[in-house]
Amino acid sequence: MSSDVKGAHEAGEHGFEPKIIVFCCNWCSYAGADLAGVSRLQMPPYFRVIRVMCSARVDPEFVLRAFKKGADGILVAGCHPADCHYIGGNYRTRRRIALLKMLIQQFGYDPDRLRLEWISAGEGEKFQKTITEFTETINELGPSPMRGGG
Amino acid sequence: MAVTDKVGAVMVVGGGISGLQSALDLADSGYKVYLVEKLPSIGGVMAQLDKTFPTNDCAMCIMAPKLVAAGRHHNIQLITNADIAIVDGQAGNFTVTVRQRAFRVDPTKCTGCGSCAQKCPVETADEYNEGSKVRKAIFVRYPQAVPLVYSIDPEKCIGCGICSEECKAKAVEYDQKEKVFEIQVGSIIVSPGFEEFNARLKPEYGYGVYKNVVTSIEFERMLSATGPYFGAVLRPSDGDIPEKIAFIQCVGSRDEHCGNEYCSSVCCMYSVKEAIIAKEHGGSIKPSIFYMDLRAFGKEFDEYYNRAKNEYGIRFVRSRIAAVSEDPKTRNLILKYTDNGEPKEEVFNLVVLAVGLTPAADAETLSRVMKFRLNDDGFCQTGVFTPVETSRPGVFVSGAFSSPKDIPMTVAEASGAAAKAGTEITSARGTLVTKKEYPKEKDVAGQEARIGVFVCHCGINIGGVVNVPEVMEYAKTLPGVVYAEQNLYTCSQDAQERIKGKVEEHKLNRVVVASCTPRTHEPLFQNTIKEAGLNAYLFEMANIRDQCSWIHMHEPKAATKKAKDLVRMAIAKSRLLEPLENLTIKVNQQALVIGGGVTGMTAAIELARQGVRVHLVEKEKELGGNLRKLHYLPSGDDPMEHVKRLEGEVRAEKNVTVHLGTTAKNIEGYVGNFKTTLSDGKEIEHGVVILAIGGQEHKPEGEYLYGKNKDVKTLLEFKEMLKKGEAKGKSYVFVQCVGSREGDHPNCSRVCCTGTMTAATKVKDKDPQADVYVLFRDIRTYGFREKYYKEAAQKGVRFVRFDDERKPVVEDKGGKLEVKVTEEDTGKQLVLRPDYLVLASGTRPQHDAEELAPMLKVPMTKEGFFLEAHMKLRPVDFATEGVYLAGLAHGPKFVDESISQALATVSRAMTVLSKTTLEAEGIVASVDESLCDGCGICVPTCEYKALEIVAHKDDPKKKMVDVNVGLCKGCGACVGACPAGALTQKGFRDEQILAMIDAALEQSKKQEVK
Amino acid sequence: MAEASQAQWEPKIIGFLCNWCSYAGADLCGVSRYQYPTNVRAVRVMCSTRISPHLVLDILKAGADGVLLGGCHIGDCHYISGNYYTEKRVRLMKRLLEESGVEPERLRLEWVSASEGEKFSKIVTDFTEQVRKLGPSKVKKDEKLRSRVAAADDASETFRLKALVGRELNLVNKGNVYNNKLDPAELDRIIDSATEEEFERSLILELSMSKPRSVKELGEIMEVPTDKVLRHIVALRQKNMIAMEHPEGFTPTYKTIVIGGEQ
């Protein structure tokens, strides 16, 4: 691997570096992210992961606070339905995120800036695909309204 | 503990899901466990599975936490890559010689980073993926393997020396020799699992010759996200997605000429599951399953089978495949079979052989070394009433080694065997278990945060991409950080000593480690700072390897910037961390067993033998339950004789108090602190509850003239007549699946097929001329019970299959019975005039199940049986801690299965009763009384029923919510739901997470990349 | 037409001569006025061991009709063991050329000592004729051949082949880490099968660089059975060097990952 090769996914067209916050549940999606690492699956470096015990721990206030502080995109990743270590947590998350998507629209945020994804401990490649796609979506949407974008 | 010659340790042979469960139960009940596994890492076949039926759970998601727990448990010693050489001594005191083959890697130094394997120039077939992927000569079986230690394959390694050069932890030891251990143990549990039938022994299917004929385990790997095609279903011949897939059942099972007459019990279900998952992966895939009898006999299995048929459109063809041939050009496969009598040929793109389960590879050696008998099929010999005992006292068995079985039954047997192993040496409990001593915890309350940051190189895995010195220097600039350093391996032994030294030297009250994933390493560092006198929760990790350097290898600048952000976020949270202490709950050492059938009695006796005072409550006047009504058992043992023996043992056991004719009126409290008032007014306090209220035979009122014609009997009623010799008739007709697999009872009752076989054979024995008909939909005599089906057929019992839409019609022609039935294959209609019509009616739950469920706050299934915590991995536990479930109350099952479950509940209960206090979870929810107004929105969010609305502390008129620390698992779902923000989760407080969010998005100038 | 072009066409041969023996031999050949054809353009290197398989394959990819490597006789090398390694590497180069379809005879290794002036002239004359008989290098014109040579070049740079060839000598002569000497034939078998595998994998990457390809498509172009191609694709995905495109219909296609992948 020659390290002098320029990374293909450098910052968006006009140097815009998206800021993405990812909430991962400890048992499934965080383990999936780890497996992506163990398998050396490369992906764009503009996301920062925060670990919680269950995706249901993600308080709507966290999402709003992150957008307020300038996040361009937020991804909440939990276990597949029926996989949840705490049995039913992810059902609650699904309902909360659906509600939040409607809410952020009212602040002029494109709902695609908030994304929910089920990722199991064995789905390293799915984590990579999700991060890559989500970064592209945010690149297309450009900076968040809070940072002067659309 | 009394002075005893017993040894307080157990050896578990075989590290699959069965061995794992036994080891965890025993280690949590005060015994030292030696888990011996012949492969380099534990996990067995289940670790190879993608999803598991019937819940479609990802096998790795539910198994990984158990693997990590076993790997780190201070009472479990893993001895992998090892075999049993010699066993001598007797029950209670064995001396076992174990030979451990050389890893050629030092397990204490290897961090599992994998740099060696990346550079090893030798490639070979990867057995974990059944040869469909490549692995190197130095390898680990799979990424989540426990112990995560690489080992060198002696045949393949050419000794070039690159791996030891690449290993910066200097862990490779080429001259490592084989080790021999001599271990004293009290009991042994053998659970070596099974060997998959070698499909090459059925040449007519072309396995190994035609590329597109694969075995079920190979197909399972194909489905798995860590499999060869990352989860895509592709034809091995040319990589195309197969449109038509054929599953051929009973390959190497129910088959005389390859010597396996038994049914392997699980192949029908895993084929249905694989068909469903294949459909999910590739929408255009059309699976067809060729079977003789579709044996979906387990809990919720039939529902799963119906969803496969109706929801997923999977085609089921009842026919045995004669032969498979290949079209050389397209590599498609042509299947020859008969359907409704006429021969057919059909082309498929892929064929999956549902291979059966044969005895474990080392069954011979184990039985020779440990001197226990194998049955004539080569599996371990067990008895109906001794399902987890081998013929050698002190040596117990669980899992597929005694008979082919699915995971729920395996896990139950594993806990059952653990119970038996525990009883054997109960006098030596706790003698060999070490309790870790920690120095007095420093009081850091009120102190200003003094944070120590340790940034790891992990050899070159982090240091090769992220500029570690730069990250360390940056960490020093952050507020609150008083010390920062970099290490080659922060998780190494010497680094732990350094950390403890620095905590002392710089009076640190927070520690942040920037290295790899907290999932595997957080407990290690928490333990280290605890040894330095710091509360374990004053610790935070930043994952700058698996989620930074490894996935941004070609952008060192961006990776370094991200690493700094992650370190800044971890430090931001660490500033707000507070010491948390794990609350302890005292445990009342008594147990309540509800239900005095074979299950209840077995559980009560076993608990008593482990020193527990048991209250056995039975609503009837006498003990014995359903066992009294069975009269015959397929194996020929006499049920009444066992009832009497059990009753005698219960009476003799002074630890057991029997309450006949009583029921439980009210049960309050939680694990360790239950208080129950019985119907006779007595009040008993106990720590655990075992629900064994059994089930009852369904009385099919109004069906097939039951209740209207005296000659129409249920199976148990008929068996009673047989017992009393009242059955005099010449012609008998049995009708199967009465009240089962239809309507709101979609599931199979599991036992009636075998019951009918026993009764039919008894009739034929008494009068060979009698004509006996069995009208059935599927004959589900699974496992070794297949031989009863064969025996009945050989004795002239006639079997007529009817379609579930066209059930037989019974009419009363002047007091004589007339049964009309259309045979499914031929469409011919038969008219029978039996003297007796026997209805094999299903098993239904007890009536009083509805009253007990709310008392214990435990859920029920649609059919009214109790719903366990997890169908696969916690079959006898409830989600609510301290309440356990066994026998027919869980669902229809055979006597030996009930006994296994009964023993399982004992083992599960002992993990609680063996302790005087229970340590609750640290990161539990907590309520701020001032904000909570008792609206109760949070209560339904808690699956563990840990929240309750109680009178407000300060003002009894008002209400508030109380968190039961014993039950709370720390998931935080309630915290997210609380509108008033009154609830919070210790260790993951809102302010802490918000601080991380702010740190992540900070636009500080300082950290732009130099 | 062939003869005509044959007449004007003069083989272009690149020579790599080691400073201490073959270059000195060439000098002596000059001093002794031995005549030989002008087709060879010699490049001086300190030792024949300086020439890695990548250099030779890159030059043949650039259209050279022949490459002549000169070195000291075994045992004479100024750097003691340099030419032992050259010998092993030329074996790898020839295997890779065979795989790619370029005649291995276009590459020739000769030991020429400082005193063998005449021998040098004979070698150049003979090799020029040998290349003339082979005709002009078809690499520039034949796109398929060019991609195969490019694949051979990439394969020559994989960690696996360079590590195996690099350590072959010590494993056979001094012994491996278990202090036993490997049987040369056995080690050759391991290296040859590794060479074939790495070549086919590099060719898959080369072919799937420009546009996504299916397994069957690759099988036809490479004349390799499709199940073997699929096994290679599995190995390449494990090393994260190729990714599956979203399949429409029943045939998934694969595209080389340009930035990612590691050895």
Next chain:
Amino acid sequence: MIHMAETKVNESEKPRIGVFVCSCGSNIGGFVDVPSVADYAKTLPDVVYATQNMYTCAEDGLSNIREAIRKHNLNRVIVASCTPRTHAPLFQATCESAGLNKYLFTFVNIREHCSWVHMKEKDLATKKSKDLIRMGVARARLLKPQEEAKVEVEPVGLVIGGGVSGMTAAASLADMGFPVHLVEREGDLGGFVKILNNLYVTEKSAAETIKPLIEKVTAHKNITLHLNSSVKSVEGFIGNYEVGIAPKGGEEKKYKVGTIVVATGALEFVPEGLYGYNQYPNVVTLTEFEILCRKKTLPKLKSVAFIQCVGSRGQKMSYCSRICCNVAIKNAINIADNYEDMLGVMEKQGTLVDKIPVEKKATEEILERRRRRRGRGTEGEGDAEEVKLGPSEKIEVTVFNRDVMAYGVEHELTYNKAREKRVKFNRYTLDHLPKVFMEDNQLKVTYFHETLKLERTMPVDMVVLSTPLVAQPDAGDLSKMLKVPLGQEGFFLEAHVKLRPVDFATDGIYVAGTCKGPADITEAVTQGAAAASRAATPMAKGYVQAEALSSVVDETKCTGCGTCIEVCPYGALRKNEKGIAEVIVAACKGCGCCGATCPEGAITMTNYTDAQLLAEAKAALQEEV
């Protein structure tokens, strides 16, 4: 790996190349159209000046180059003329004198490799010259200035082994003023020689001959003696070795030394199971015989038989041990002349014994030496005390031999003298080996008389077996420590048998004496002195300057697989504390083996980078524009 073209050279200044085409009288001009070649050179990119001279190597040619560099501000110089092997240093010095780094120079050989070999094809030769120059220009464009690294040399020597060659080396170095550490495993100096009787040619006793040397070494102020000690560890490279020396049982102390001389000597081969050794009494090896003579404990003898080539030349060892014939002849003469005063007695009662019983015969010294050869046991044995006794009559000496290696002047004369003293020399061949056996208590030798073609048996009183010198059993450990190779049969392998007999390939380490092969005392001493002078060269200069031709490791690519370290014959690569490879510039010879081997492509060679070689080669393929 997807290979991207080397990014454009963004040197601070663009290359400005000067080309100097030489006619070399008519040697080039006669067969190549030099003017058109020079004109063509002007058309090449980045060439700012091109000219031709009659003799570029002559003074005017050189001054032309100097002027052109100054006038046209050239930063690359190409001379197209004869062979770089002879003239490159000359032109490089010229460039340096004009202020241009000498590595920015390229040589194009259009004489030996062009004009002289294509005399009859002038136009093809001219076209080839143009191609060669185009190649040179392509290479020159990518050249980078290099600095030649200087490495200090610690002016302190280390000599391992206190035998004659070791002592000579130490003494010579010490005389030159260099402090020397002399490490000797035994308790005293002298090695193999001190146990011998008298020495041939000088006829004086061994001990006397080497006593002055031992005294000089022991007394010499520059020599630090380490007796009963051995070298435990060696780190570093030429001029900068850190050597750990530990006395037996004591703890290791580190010393800084610049060069190392290995003089660990050899041992005598023990002929187990040959010719009745250790089976019959009075069968001894040559050295044991010399010890008996020195200690005057010879039994009463009437007839002695020497058997040559016992265990050498294919019998056990493959080689001829060079010195045993001359030592045997010396002893034959010795015994023939003054046998009487070497008599001794073995029994307490003072009677002369004619047979030395097998277990009694060996004096304590012989037993101790045998123990040392067979393993390191140190248990002592009772010492036979020494008694003097009277004469007996003349003695018959026979030397059974395959060939008599009495090479050189003195040895031939000694050989003739022996024959004059009626020492019989019987030749035997491999297919008729002499047989030694006991018959009615009398030692007998059967041999095949070559001329009479029949077998004869003769009674003898003693058989002396001439066995070869063999390498020290623990030479392997020292070779691993110093990373120097072992050659045939375990002796050390010198850099070049002819031209560098006392050097190792690895600079800074030298070898002398029997540890690199059998040698007699004269040769061992000569080699000792030679090794000392070789070691003195770098120590006297004080520094070592290597041509700026070495490998360079790219830290970000190297993962520390260690293959480069395996292939480097000079031990010029090692791993730093982070486990990444680093080059010892002083030790690196620039052969490029590691560069071509590196599986990560992390090693490039200064001045011979892949890019330069490829540019040069591909320039040849370009059609002449």
